[in-house]
Amino acid sequence: MGTITLMLFGILIVLIFFNVPIAIALAAASLLVVLIEGTVPLTLFIQTSFSSMDSFPLIAIPFFILAGDIMSRGGMARRLVDFIQSFIGSLTGSLGIIAIIASFIFAAISGSGAATVASIGAIIIPYMLKSGYSPGYAASISASAGALGPIVPPSIVFILYAVMANASISDLFIAGIVPGILVAVALIIVNYIICKKEGFGVLDKTTVLETATSVAETEKVGFWRSLNEAKWALLAPVLILGGIYGGIVTPTEAAVVAVVYSLIICTFFYKEINLKSILEIFLTSARTSGSVLIFVSAASFFGQVLSIERIPQFLADTIASWTTNPFIILLLINIFLLIVGMFMETVAAVLIFVPLLLPIVIPLGIDPIHFGMIICLNLSLGLITPPLGINLFIGSNIAGIQFEKTFKYVGIIFVALLVVLLIITYVPSITLFLPNLIGG
Template identity: 85%
Template sequence: MGTVTLMLFIILLVLVILQVPIAIALAAASLLVVIIEGSVPLTLFIQTSFSSMDSFPLIAIPFFILAGDIMSKGGMARRLVEFIQSFVGSLTGSLGVITIIASFIFAAISGSGAATVASIGAILIPYMLKNGYAPGYAASLAASAGGLGPIVPPSIVFILYGVMSGTSISDLFISGIIPGILVAIALVIVNFIICKKEGFGRNEEKAVLEAAASSVEKEKVSFWKALNDAKWALLAPVLILGGIYGGIVTPTEAAVVAVVYSLIVCIFLYKEVTLSGCLEIFLQSARTSGSILIFVSAASFFGQVLSIERIPQFLAEAISNLTTNPLIILLLINIFLLIVGMFMETVAAVLIFVPLLLPIVLPLGIDPIHFGMVVCLNLSLGLITPPLGINLFIGSNIANIPFERTFKYVLPIFGALLIVLLIITYVPSITLFLPNLIGG
């Protein structure tokens, strides 16, 4: 690496330390280096920024975010929880199991980890606290279950990875189903062990959640009544994913369908979103979507500068000189991404590092779909690892506890998910089974 490359990373590091937003830091560092070096025209910034946004698959991101916000505010998340409560019952740690299953289903609607924690956690964490769960554990479990968002289709992170790598987004979506189930199973096992050991939820009742809306009766609800109430919410992931894999719609078109469907259900059927209330939801979604798309623009220019400075080639040569064993290389990449996830937001990490890492793994015969799953699962663990740990921050805020009180319970959860990560990393057939089955 030359002086210019070193300068690029030093400027970026200084800006990050000064708490400059990462998107602005990426663009500013790249622009300063281009100005100082003088060999690249400044018009490259404008060209790259616009060309990076000129992508049909990227349109899916704001629509999936909007659909998730509508479903969260419109009562779909609450009805999912009530339905799962109706058949899980009073098993050991049943509220934890409900949290995990509800997060899995809601992730298949919203595609966002943070949205899943905010929606499901806001309902279940208060109820878990009333039933004797430690606040740190309630926050940790909801945060960890929210980590299913980047894994379970339709994942926003998969969309970004597909755009950056040129991989089929539909194949990426379906590849996340089995790994997502494995993560959910691991969380259920850990939940059972911790609840048994700590004695959480011994007096749990099979009741409708008090933390829901005031219109919900505080009485036992039959499975069939809960199913009837939740039928429109349960139909959402079937409609979205069925449309994609049935060849009826593309992932981008499915995102639009999700928005239209959620508006119809929440305004006219559930009647929990008013037409005037839609404005607030649209503004919230616009803010979230705008921040992500600014990331895309800035990271694309940053990646262009890295390519000009031959950083991907340097990294590939450095790792190749160290080892040519794909198993060891995958292990090194896992360690690297776990560290990255501790300090960098998921979207930024995908946009910055996927273009750097793909040239390293593709010559080794590693399938880009499998590698995408490895990348997304690594970064989803970053959602529950400090110092960033955005899901933990959301969970601890809902539980009204200091961030640090979650650490005791996050460690065993993180350990279980790490085992799942290693299994998925070294058994690629788990990820590729469904894409090969449908594609073949």
């Protein structure tokens, strides 16, 4: 058993080291082990790949990706920023707070961390720079706020975890509300402390974001005017999540509703997309969705090989021989996932490690929904930790600085989010309160 485990992961690591795409590396490592072992027919690869795609919940992923792209290109993100700016302008670190709250709302529409920082960061970072904020901090806080994407429903990562763990997507969405709010509050507190210490600018209420949609750049943006502009964008998460939590639509159906709604609003109300841009958006979303679903297919076969070779059980028994203390096991898993998140993309990490780790924690009485939140929050921290840190790359690119310039501030933010992670890990009621309340 140990030899097979080393062989499987050894091949995978070698392929990744030589820059083979992770999806191909997963499939190739699994096929090589199957060929060497000779106990499993190769037709299993085709059967597993097809059956993994034949899943109704997975349809939600391309639709949420498409909805997020439409809303980003169609002006919803910009109007959210204008609206939040209209009532936060006089607070210390106001632009950072705007970035956090706008990212929270946009994450509840797009479900993607990278899409959130790309959309909100592109709007808020240039204005932060003109208002006297350090480029490193502007990139760091925007990237960190974008990390809300994987833990604020409707998270694409939640959907993938639910498929791999055979858990309820709706329960995961409900469970993500309180942890998402905790992360946002932690970011706001850190933002206030850093801005107070560094003396970063306070947004003047008599000025307006350069991207304001309906008024001159020097004209004051009133609360009611910006609310009127943003009302359709603010209604989107209410419509999507309200439909799911109210039992009116399934998460997959809600994703379709999100696409139709965003198309109507951005085309006929905001009038910022036309037929040409719609075709471009569809092509971009199709490429993104295709890459995610290829991951799912390859990872499903990888998980099947793991199961056949009893590798998860082997790892569970090995860990159990060290300790059966749930506190220590969760601490070890947290450390492991934090390291994984530094080197591996979130989707790939969920697909690879959920089949490995879930059999370890289930016998300990840890709820799969709670464990899903631990995994997703862990891996969301990977979005802001080097060397991968995709959100940091996006934020630093928008700010026009080197990746390394963000380290001073992102380290402080990371510590704050680490505290939130530990709280969520060891206080499961934070995650399970709402699902139990609504389910009960």
